[in-house]
Amino acid sequence: MSTPSLTAADLARENEELRYQLEEAHELIHAIRTGAVDALAVQGSEGPRIFTLQGADQGYRTLIEQMSEGALLLSNDGTVLYANAGLASLLGRNLSEVIGSTFDSFIPLPFRDYWAGLVLKGWAGKSKGELPLRTEAGPLIPFSVSTNVLTFNDNDVLAVIVTDLSAQREITAIEAQVAEQNRIISRKNEEIQRQEAARQEVERAAAEAHRMLEGIPHIAWTTNPQGRITYLNRRWYDYTGHDNHTPLDEQWLLHLHPADAEGTNIHLAHSLSTGDAFEMEFRFRNQAGAYRWMLGRALPSRNATGEIMQWIGTSTDIHEHRLALERIDLAQKQLRDNNAQLTRVNVDLDNFIYTASHDLKAPISNIEGLLDALLVELPAETVQQDPVQPILGLMQDSVNRFKRTIEQLTDVSKLQKEHGRPTEPIDVGTVVHDVRLDLEPLIHSNAAELEIALEALTVLFSQKNLRSVVFNLLSNALKYRSPQRPPRISLRTWTEEGFVVLEVEDNGLGLDAASKHKLFGMFQRFHDHVEGSGIGLYMVKKMVENAGGHLIVRSELGTGTSFLVYFPR
């Protein structure tokens, strides 16, 4: 602009002129800013150019000056024709540094091309973008920029609005926090709604349970999952009397029998902790003050996920039932006592039979011996005399009968000691044949007819006992014959489910129903004209029962008798 050939005076003059221009520029800028002037002239390389804020009005200018966004006007060569205080402050520079400068100088190098593109697009109409700007202090700050072409006095300028994005970035962060908070709140709301739904479900279930429990004829109650009473139905109040002063949860304890309290609490605690069904008998006091036995039962009521929502229980009056059971228990105890006593008596009886057969033996053989000794001492003629001889005869008969009875008692006592079942099959035919030979004189003398039909050939029994059974039954059939007709006896065997059956049927005297029951008693005799000790059938029954079998008698007075012996197979 100046040449070195200028004199000091020229320089001073030039200096003075420049200072003047500077002052003028300051005043101008002030004037533009304050709205004092509407146009300005800028000294360009081709002389001053005049910019006029055509139609600009004081209000807009104030708005632009006071807004926090940066606003600037760019000439087509990129010179900042105007900038507001907001822009200067965003860039951390004096306004004077900004106006007249090249805007590119605030743009970091890597973004210059991008900016050039935005400017190019801006001159074509409008553009928008984001880029960092360099501040006075050095840090880059992100900005969004938007451009717009304006026309001043037929000259186009590019109006640029610069917005600090760092604040927006913070807002974005805050918004994220807010969104997160909102999510938490919404989750809590959902949880609250869920809990509310669950509570309503519990209440609905409880209400439903209570409605049903009102209708049943038992005392009924519900508790919460912790076991606190939540409801008692009307039956409870009918039973205990109406009491509105005692809290619901304490009512039952007030009426429970003190002796049942501990057991009930233990049972209840167990059920509550395990979910097991509750069942117990206890006593509740009614309004008359009497305790009655109740059967208390309760089950947990669960929701769809299996959680216990409540316990539903009933108390049923079992007082009469329980008393009846106690009476039955007592009766059973008496029966057991009686049985024990009978067992003792039976053992005593067995021992008695043994002892009797044993201890009577010596004295009776002594009597017999002494009788013999007496006979030796008596003069022969005295012995032959009447009534000595019949007396001696009767004495000998009595001794003989006594000895026979003792022998049979001995047999019985031996029989009672027999145990276990014989496993050897015994040929029935052989045994029957032998017995028949023994009884032949009796059969012959009575002109008896004996028919034998053996379908089953063997039985599992002891040979000796089978002989006794057959002998007793056949000899009985002969002994108890009817005087009106010749004896007809039939002996048959056959096989039945699980048994071999031996039947001896006669057409003899027969028995009435009353006698049949006593038939197998020891020393039972129904016909006193017949010889016998009455012990035979008792022995038969014992032998058969010892082997796991049984006897059946069919008899009709005056028609005949049939004995059926069942031997297990």
Next chain:
Amino acid sequence: MQKLTCALLVDDDQATNYLNSLLLKRLNVTDKLLVALNGQEALDLLLLHCQEAVVECPVLILLDVKMPVMDGFAFLEAYDKLPIKQRNAIIIVMLTTSLHPQDVDRVQRLNIAGFLNKPLTEAKINDVLKNHFDRHLPEA
């Protein structure tokens, strides 16, 4: 037949003792016959007579089982401990009624010559003489 020097009957039943004495006398089995009413009396007799081999020491004892004061089993226990020299010369036969299986078992384990079922008969005495004294009753 050569008679036994001495026999001892041990039974609490007087009738049994009477009949058995009668039988032994009739059969001429023994010179001398002692009678004791229970085990204790029998022990006393043995202590008295059997220190030396004298005629009063019985060579045959017929012993009942059931007796008051001391029964047959208790007598045999005490007899085993008796300080007498003639033990080996004494034959003990137990006289029983029909035996309880438990008693049979017990008797069989005893250190005795044998046992007989009551009542005592001529045949049974003859068996004892043959088995233990190598002699027999004269044939009738």
